[in-house]
Amino acid sequence: MALMAGKQGLIMGVANDRSLAWGIAKAVHAEGARLAFTYQGGALGKRVRPLAESVGSGFVVECDVADETSLDQLFTALAGQWERLDFVVHAIGATDPSALRGKYVDTTRANFLRTLDISCFSFTDLARRALPLMTAGGSLLTLTYAGSERVMPNYNVMGVAKAALEAAVRYIAAELGPKGIRVHAISPGPLATRAASGIPEFDELMDKAQSKAPSRSLVSIDDVGNATAFLALDGAKLITGSVLYIDGGYHIID
Ligand code: NAD
Numbered sequence: 498m499a500l501m502a503g504k505q506g507l508i509m510g511v512a513n514d515r516s517l518a519w520g521i522a523k524a525v526h527a528e529g530a531r532l533a534f535t536y537q538g539g540a541l542g543k544r545v546r547p548l549a550e551s552v553g554s555g556f557v558v559e560c561d562v563a564d565e566t567s568l569d570q571l572f573t574a575l576a577g578q579w580e581r582l583d584f585v586v587h588a589i590g591a592t593d594p595s596a597l598r599g600k601y602v603d604t605t606r607a608n609f610l611r612t613l614d615i616s617c618f619s620f621t622d623l624a625r626r627a628l629p630l631m632t633a634g635g636s637l638l639t640l641t642y643a644g645s646e647r648v649m650p651n652y653n654v655m656g657v658a659k660a661a662l663e664a665a666v667r668y669i670a671a672e673l674g675p676k677g678i679r680v681h682a683i684s685p686g687p688l689a690t691r692a693a694s695g696i697p698e699f700d701e702l703m704d705k706a707q708s709k710a711p712s713r714s715l716v717s718i719d720d721v722g723n724a725t726a727f728l729a730l731d732g733a734k735l736i737t738g739s740v741l742y743i744d745g746g747y748h749i750i751d
Pocket of ligand 1: 589
């Protein structure tokens with residue numbers, strides 16, 4: 498039985514078939530959910546459209562979360578096509594690649610603000626924009642990383658943005674809980690995606706995660722997709738405000 502039949506969700510952050518957002522899209526589609534997708538930048542549209550079609554979706558809209566007009570257009574399009582939204586997946590993060598080298602203290606004001614805008618504020622903004630459409634409750638899901646809690650080599654300002662994102666998850670969960678809306682941050686172990694390719698020495702990070710994790714394995718986008726889909730199910734309706742590690746248990750190891 499499809500556990501998400503009749504549910505409608507917005508998936509933001511697919512860049513290609515290695516994206517975490519794509520792993521999540523496949524998993525919720527397998528449970529019968531109907532999906533809308535966004536992509537950032539015309540070039541990515543060529544990649545995202547065929548992926549969306551492969552899960553039965555023709556609803557593909559360009560959206561830059563740093564651009565108010567672009568967000569307004571997305572939500573006008575959504576409200577025009579769907580009466581109700583049940584879940585949103587926010588798998589978006591960005592910083593100036595130069596900030597992922599050298600020292601955190603050298604982060605510029607401009608890049609600090611832009612990184613926090615795209616990687617953190619955008620989730621709060623989406624929650625506010627999605628709320629009028631989430632008339633039957635649902636879930637808001639974002640992606641974080643353990644660099645929010647521990648100092649990870651080269652993660653720098655992204656770690657600060659993820660810490661703020663996790664705090665935002667708790668505040669949004671507390672405020673929207675009475676409306677039946679649940680909010681979570683998913684914290685996967687390292688995966689070789691387009692975003693991760695900008696982090697120097699990422700291979701070493703993956704080797705360490707694999708050798709130290711209790712599971713002795715790296716996670717895949719499907720592992721992350723399946724666990725995230727679980728959180729979006731009605732059966733998970735009393736779970737909210739959590740940071741869920743999907744990392745083979747790596748976070749418990751010194
Ligand atoms: P990815 O490159 O496939 O996805 C990142 C997405 O962010 C892209 O689709 C990109 O277009 C989008 N994006 C960036 N700036 C944007 C903007 N202004 N407006 C709209 N979209 C924008 O990489 P990914 O690893 O799948 O990243 C997804 C999320 O997972 C990110 O939040 C990332 O920090 C998080 N994460 C990744 C890992 C990892 O090891 N890859 C681990 C933990 C958490």
